[in-house]
Amino acid sequence: MTMIAPMRTLGGQWLSLTGILLIASTLRAPITGVAPMLGMIGESSGISAAEAGILTTLPLLAFAAISPVAAVLGRKWGIERSLFGALLVIAAGIALRSSGPVWALFAGTATIGAGIAVGNVLLPSLLKRDFPTRIASLTGAYAITSALAQALASVVAIPLAQLPGSNWHLSLASMLIFPLVALMAWAPQLATQAAPMVEPASSPHRGRIWHSMLAWQVTGFLGLTSLVFYIVGWLPAILVQAGYPAATAGTLHGVLQLATAVPGLILGPMVRRMKDQRGIAIAMSLATCVSLLGLWQLPAFAMLWVALFGFGAGAAFILGLTFVSLRTSHSHQAAALSGMAQCLGYSLAAAGPPLAGLAHDATGGWEVALACCAVATVLMAVLGGSAGRAATI
Numbered sequence: 001m002t003m004i005a006p007m008r009t010l011g012g013q014w015l016s017l018t019g020i021l022l023i024a025s026t027l028r029a030p031i032t033g034v035a036p037m038l039g040m041i042g043e044s045s046g047i048s049a050a051e052a053g054i055l056t057t058l059p060l061l062a063f064a065a066i067s068p069v070a071a072v073l074g075r076k077w078g079i080e081r082s083l084f085g086a087l088l089v090i091a092a093g094i095a096l097r098s099s100g101p102v103w104a105l106f107a108g109t110a111t112i113g114a115g116i117a118v119g120n121v122l123l124p125s126l127l128k129r130d131f132p133t134r135i136a137s138l139t140g141a142y143a144i145t146s147a148l149a150q151a152l153a154s155v156v157a158i159p160l161a162q163l164p165g166s167n168w169h170l171s172l173a174s175m176l177i178f179p180l181v182a183l184m185a186w187a188p189q190l191a192t193q194a195a196p197m198v199e200p201a202s203s204p205h206r207g208r209i210w211h212s213m214l215a216w217q218v219t220g221f222l223g224l225t226s227l228v229f230y231i232v233g234w235l236p237a238i239l240v241q242a243g244y245p246a247a248t249a250g251t252l253h254g255v256l257q258l259a260t261a262v263p264g265l266i267l268g269p270m271v272r273r274m275k276d277q278r279g280i281a282i283a284m285s286l287a288t289c290v291s292l293l294g295l296w297q298l299p300a301f302a303m304l305w306v307a308l309f310g311f312g313a314g315a316a317f318i319l320g321l322t323f324v325s326l327r328t329s330h331s332h333q334a335a336a337l338s339g340m341a342q343c344l345g346y347s348l349a350a351a352g353p354p355l356a357g358l359a360h361d362a363t364g365g366w367e368v369a370l371a372c373c374a375v376a377t378v379l380m381a382v383l384g385g386s387a388g389r390a391a392t393i
Helices: 010-025 035-047 047-075 079-097 102-130 133-161 168-192 213-243 244-274 278-297 299-326 331-363 366-387
Strands: 001-006 195-197
Touching: 001 079, 010 133, 010 168, 035 102, 035 133, 035 168, 035 213, 035 244, 047 079, 047 102, 047 213, 047 331, 079 102, 079 168, 102 133, 102 331, 133 168, 133 244, 133 278, 213 244, 213 278, 213 299, 213 366, 244 278, 244 299, 278 299, 278 366, 299 331, 299 366, 331 366
Parallel strands: none
Antiparallel strands: 001 195
16 A cells, blocks of 8 residues: 655654654553453453453454454555544543443453554554655654553553552553543644555465465464463463562563563664574574573563563564565565464464463463463574575565
C-alpha cells in the first residue's frame, strides 16, 4: 500500500512524531500490564491458571486474524483515520475489560488485541511514507517508547491495585491513559489525511513465499521468538512461586520490558556492518536459553536472568523483523513474507500461555514451561543460523 504523503510544516512534523510515539505507547502496555495481576485476577474471579493464560493468548489471536485486514482498512480509510479508529477500539477494549464481569475481561482483551493489530501494521507504513530518511532512528524511538510504556504498566499495576479502596479492575482501567492521550495528540492529523493511492492487491510472488524454505525458516524464527516471549508473560507468577513478593515480581517484569528496548539502540548499526546475521541470531537465541535455565535453576539471581532474557528476546525479535526485509528482493515480496510470518508466528505464540498454564495446573510448578521454552530457544538458534545467511527468496 502506498499513500501520497501530505505536506507538513516543521511544527506539523513534530506534532506527527509526537502522535506516532504516543500511539507506540499503546501497542503493548495494555497487554503486558496484565501479567503482574494474573494471580490476583485468578484469586478474585475464580478462573484457573490456564484460563488466565487465555488473557495473554487472545491478543495474539487477534494479531493473527486482524493483521491482514489492517492494510485493507488503511487503503479504504487512510492511515490517519485508521490509526485513530484503532486507538478508539483499544480504549473501548480497556474500558470493557475493567468493567467487572468475567466475560467482559475476555471480550475486552480480544477487543484491545484487534485495535493493537491495526496499529502494528499501519504505524510502520506511516513511518516509511512520511519519514523515509529517518526510519532507523524513528524505529528505535518507537521501540524505546513502547518498552518504557510496558515497563511503567508492569511496575505500577500491583501498587495501584493495592491502594486503599482499589482493586485489579481499577488498575486495569488506569491503562486508559495511554490511548486517551494518544487520541488527543493524533486528532489534529485527521485534518492532514493523506489521499490513498491504491496498488494492485495481489502479486505473483505471494504464492511463492509459502513454497520457500527460507521463508519458513524466517517464519519459524519469528514464531518461536514470540512463543517464548509470551510464555514468559507468566514471569510474575513464576517469580511469586519462587518466593518473591508480588510487587517485586511486577517490578522485575518491568525490568524485562525495559531490557527488550536496549537491542534497538545498538543492533541497527551492528547488522549493517555484518556480512550475514547467522552468528548474532544464534548468540541471542542461546543467551535467551541461558536466562531461562537460570530462572529455572537459580531464581535467586532473577534480576540477572530477567535482564538477559529481555535483551536476548528483544534482539531476536528485532532480527526476525529485519530478516523479513533482508531475505526478500522487493517490497511486494517483503509484504507477503511479513503477512506469512505474522499470521503463523502469532498463531503459534497464541498456544503458549494457555499450555503453560495447563502445565502449571497439572504439575503445580513452572518447571515444564521453562524447560520447553529452553528447548524452543535451541530450535531458534538452528533456524536463526539458516534464516540469517546472506540469501534472498
